[in-house]
Amino acid sequence: MSISDKMRDAVRSWLRIQPADNQAITIREAASFETNCMRNLVWYRGDASEIEQLFKSLGQDASSAARFWSAAPSGSDVRKAHSGIPAVIVDTLSYLVKSDLNDIEFCGDKDAAESWERINRDCNFSEIVGDAVSKALSVGDGAFKISIDTQASEFPLLEFWGADHVDYIRRHGRITGVVFKSAYCVKGKEYQLHEIYQTGQISYSLYDGEKEIAMNTVSQLERYQPVQYDGNFSMAIPLFIFKSAKYPGRGRSIFDSKTDAFDAHDEIISQWIDAVRAGRVTKYIPENMCPRNPKTGIASAPNDFTSRFMQIKSSNREGAIEKIDAVQPDIKYEAFVQSYVTTLDMCLQGIVSPATLGIDVGKMASADAQREKKDVTGYTRGAITDALEKALPQVVSSMLNVFDAMNSRPFRSYEPVVTFGEYAAPDFNSRIEMVGKAAASGIMSVETMVDELWGASKDDKWKEAETARLKELRGIETMDEPSVGGDLIDVE
Numbered sequence: 386m387s388i389s390d391k392m393r394d395a396v397r398s399w400l401r402i403q404p405a406d407n408q409a410i411t412i413r414e415a416a417s418f419e420t421n422c423m424r425n426l427v428w429y430r431g432d433a434s435e436i437e438q439l440f441k442s443l444g445q446d447a448s449s450a451a452r453f454w455s456a457a458p459s460g461s462d463v464r465k466a467h468s469g470i471p472a473v474i475v476d477t478l479s480y481l482v483k484s485d486l487n488d489i490e491f492c493g494d495k496d497a498a499e500s501w502e503r504i505n506r507d508c509n510f511s512e513i514v515g516d517a518v519s520k521a522l523s524v525g526d527g528a529f530k531i532s533i534d535t536q537a538s539e540f541p542l543l544e545f546w547g548a549d550h551v552d553y554i555r556r557h558g559r560i561t562g563v564v565f566k567s568a569y570c571v572k573g574k575e576y577q578l579h580e581i582y583q584t585g586q587i588s589y590s591l592y593d594g595e596k597e598i599a600m601n602t603v604s605q606l607e608r609y610q611p612v613q614y615d616g617n618f619s620m621a622i623p624l625f626i627f628k629s630a631k632y633p634g635r636g637r638s639i640f641d642s643k644t645d646a647f648d649a650h651d652e653i654i655s656q657w658i659d660a661v662r663a664g665r666v667t668k669y670i671p672e673n674m675c676p677r678n679p680k681t682g683i684a685s686a687p688n689d690f691t692s693r694f695m696q697i698k699s700s701n702r703e704g705a706i707e708k709i710d711a712v713q714p715d716i717k718y719e720a721f722v723q724s725y726v727t728t729l730d731m732c733l734q735g736i737v738s739p740a741t742l743g744i745d746v747g748k749m750a751s752a753d754a755q756r757e758k759k760d761v762t763g764y765t766r767g768a769i770t771d772a773l774e775k776a777l778p779q780v781v782s783s784m785l786n787v788f789d790a791m792n793s794r795p796f797r798s799y800e801p802v803v804t805f806g807e808y809a810a811p812d813f814n815s816r817i818e819m820v821g822k823a824a825a826s827g828i829m830s831v832e833t834m835v836d837e838l839w840g841a842s843k844d845d846k847w848k849e850a851e852t853a854r855l856k857e858l859r860g861i862e863t864m865d866e867p868s869v870g871g872d873l874i875d876v877e
Contacts, residue, residue, distance in 0.1 A: 415449060418632045422524045422549040425640045428471040428647060428849050429523040437465055440648075452645070453652035464662075466655045470732050471640055471647060475522045477742055481762070482769050483515035485806040489781055497785060497799055504784055507540040514777070518769060520547035521626050526561045526636025527551055529780045530582070531620040531787055541787040543780070545624075548636060553623065554583070555634065563621035569603045576603055582621035587612040605652045616796035622779045626772045639736055639765075645730040653728050739763045763808055770805045777803040831855050 409419050416424065420443070427439045440454035449455055454465065488506075491497040504510075513529075520527050527547040534542055546565055554562030562583040576598070579590040588611045591600050599604045629637035637736060640647075717796045738761040782799040789796060823829035829837075834850050843851075 394520055414631075414865060415446065416443065418635055419549065421632070421638075421641070422547070424644070425524050425638045426547075428640050428644075429468045429475060429519075431472045433465055433467040451649045453655070454648055464655060464658055465651070466658055467651050468647075468654055470650065470729070471523075473742055474639065474733070474737055475519050478522060478737065478762075478765060478769065479515045479518040481741075481766055481808070482518050482773070483511050483806065484572055485770075485808065486511050486514060487804045487806055490802040490804075492800060492802065494799070495628075497801070500785055500788055501781065501801070504540050504788060507538055508543045510543070513543055513545060514773065517545040517624055518773075520624075521624050521636065521772075522639050522769075524548040525627075525632075525638045525641075526623065526625045527628060528621050528623045529776070530563075530565055530580075531780075531783055533787065533791065535791075539740075539791070541784050541791070543784060546679070551623075553634065554581070560623055563623055565621070569605065571603055578606060578609075582619055584617060584619045585614055587620065589721070614790065614796075616790070618779075618783050618786055618796075620783055620787065622776050622783065624772060624776045626769055643732060643736075646734075650725075650728040650732050653721065653724045657725070660716050660721070663832075695753065725729060733761075735761070736765055766808055774803055774805070777801075829863070831859070 424443065427435050436454055440449070440452060441457070443449055443455070471641060489501060489510075490811075491501070516816075517527065517529065524547045528551050528816055530544045530546055532542045532544070550566050552564040552566065553560050554564065562581055565580040565582070567578050569578060577592045579592065581588045581590065589600060589606070589609045591598050591602060591606060593602075600609055612751070625636040627637040629635045629641070631637075631641070729739070729744070733742075741762040780803045781801040781803065785799050785801075786796050817838065820829065820834050824834055831854050832848075835848050835855070839848065839851075
């Protein structure tokens with residue numbers, strides 16, 4: 386054995402590696418899915434009083450208790466202000482989506498198009514879509530619910546229920562049913578109704594806590610009877626935009642992971658407001674010069690808004706001059722602005738750009754703002770429209786089938802097409818600049834130039850005439866294709 390082999394064996398015998406033991410780590414979730422829905426819903430509602438009550442109730446662990454909204458101020462004059470950013474984000478995205486919803490097409494099926502036009506006028510479909518987007522973004526997911534009430538309308542009724550009132554029945558990971566949950570209160574006792582929507586059937590269950598009870602326990606529910614129908618469709622269509630990693634099988638709210646950012650942003654705003662209030666001019670007034678009640682002669686009490694002053698003792702020295710001194714604290718506006726911009730950026734990161742919300746943070750040029758708007762907001766909008774383009778055709782098809790059943794017509798297959806317009810199309814001046822550069826480089830035909838410049842705002846006939854006019858102005862002559870071999874002559 387060589388010396389190197391002996392040294393290698395010696396090292397192996399000296400170096401003993403002990404494998405690590407498996408260690409179980411237990412982590413307790415801060416909130417259940419229902420509690421998380423409630424928190425996100427309160428963020429969306431945007432009422433400062435409700436936010437403070439919620440977080441003081443939830444502030445159990447050290448991290449939650451240390452948040453701004455969980456803290457209990459020592460003084461009663463500390464004002465907690467909410468920015469309203471969560472609601473602004475959701476409402477803006479909802480508007481961007483519903484405003485770009487194109488007319489629903491049926492591929493030449495005129496009967497379906499006419500029926501849908503009547504249904505659409507009754508239910509205002511685009512508004513319901515906007516409401517669905519708002520709720521799904523806020524609480525995570527939800528489901529469209531189709532119902533029939535001839536006393537309310539001769540058409541099917543369409544609603545959207547958020548995740549806080551919806552549960553799902555799954556089989557092999559696939560949703561096979563939707564459960565709509567609603568509360569009923571009778572003589573001070575609360576019951577919960579479950580409306581179970583599945584393919585070809587609707588059933589109902591009433592619960593007192595975890596125990597199922599008879600439906601006639603609540604008099605309003607006596608008329609609720611199970612329904613079965615032959616159509617191979619469901620009258621409940623779920624909507625998921627983002628998937629939750631924390632709650633398997635449920636959707637993710639855009640507020641998830643943003644709680645700390647919203648909390649920090651509100652703290653900055655509240656501190657700013659408090660600094661402005663504390664920065665009012667304070668007057669130091671000698672005792673004999675203090676404002677007094679003309680009837681009683683008692684000195685007036687100062688307050689933070691109308692007469693903020695401090696009373697000092699009058700000087701008894703000979704020749705002393707009594708005067709009022711005014712002092713105003715220095716407010717660090719630049720520091721507050723920088724903190725505001727930083728926390729605002731944390732709130733909006735990965736969701737929407739400040740330019741989309743009309744917020745000028747003073748850090749983006751016009752071109753950069755438009756690019757960010759297209760990239761950041763466009764990604765979020767794209768995820769929303771992708772989810773809707775899968776769910777809405779099912780909603781429209783089910784609505785039409787229910788309408789057929791209400792009019793004693795047989796069920797049939799519908800193939801609606803739901804699309805959304807292009808987002809962030811450049812303004813007219815930008816299009817002129819883009820088309821002009823392409824034309825100057827010789828990489829764009831006249832036909833393409835006209836189409837890019839005017840888009841869907843002009844019809845094909847107008848575009849053809851405009852193309853011909855531009856070609857004439859440029860001296861471009863259009864010639865017919867030459868025939869091959871000349872005219873054919875019949876020879877007898």
